[in-house]
Amino acid sequence: MPVRRRLSTFTGFGYDKGKPLPVCALWVLVEPILRSVVIPSSLRVRALRAFGAEIGTGVLLRHDVRIHWPWKLRIGNDCWIGVGAWLLNLEPISIGDDVCISQGVLLCTGSHQADNPAFEFDNAPIRVEDGAWIAARATVLRGVTVGCDSVVGATALVVKDVEPGARVVAPRAEVRFA
Template sequence: MPVRRRLSTFTGFGYDKGRPLPVCAAWVLLEPLLRSVLVPSRFRVRVLRAFGAEIGTGVLLRHDVRIHWPWKLRIGNDCWVGVGAWLLNLEPITIGDDVCISQGVLLCTGSHQADNPAFEFDNAPIHVEDGAWIATRATILRGVTIGRDAVVGATALVVKDVEPGARVLAPQAKVRSA
């Protein structure tokens, strides 16, 4: 029998934002301004580091990249994060060296307990290992590790670990002949 959710009983029990409320508030106010196409990548990186992100050298963060909590983000050297990517990191996201996160990618560390009437959190970190490529509009869900040199194809939905060097492609739509 399906569980009836009672969202009024949600408490967020056990979730830790990782910083005091004033720091969270400052980030929430500043983050939308950093997404502007007029803000250079190197400035975005500098501000993210000031808020606690660990970011290596040679990182290119394009405009319109959304980052939920910078202090829960680690990016290695020589990585690219494409326009419109969303790093929804309620829990840590760790990205290795030489990783390409393409346009519109969603990395989502958050979820909820589907069988819990209070719909409490069910969050877990995401790890993207060195040399991986996550192509446009792919979605990586909580608790997943993308292995070294793996490729996640455009629009793929990834819910379990991807082995090093593997390729994950979205299912092909059936094409009808005229």
């Protein structure tokens, strides 16, 4: 039998933002400014480090990249994060070395308990290992590890671990003409 959600009973039980409210509020004010096309990647990286992100050398962080909580982010060396990527890291996101996160990618560590009337959180970290490529507009959901040197194709939806060296592609739509 389906569970009726009672959203008024949601408490957020067990979720920890990781920093005090004033730090979270300051990030919410700074983050939109950093997304501007006129802000250089090097300044974005420095600001993220100032807020607690661990970021290696040679990282290219394009404009319009959204990062929920920088203190829950680790990016290795020589990574590219493409325009419009969204790292929704309610829980930690760890990105290895030589990783390409392409345009419009969503890495989402958050979810909800579908069978819980209060719709409480069901969050889990995401790990992207060395040499992986997550192509344009792909989505990787909570609890997933994207293995070393793997490829997640454009628009793919990833809900379980990707083996090292594997390729995951979105299903192709069949086009029929009358």
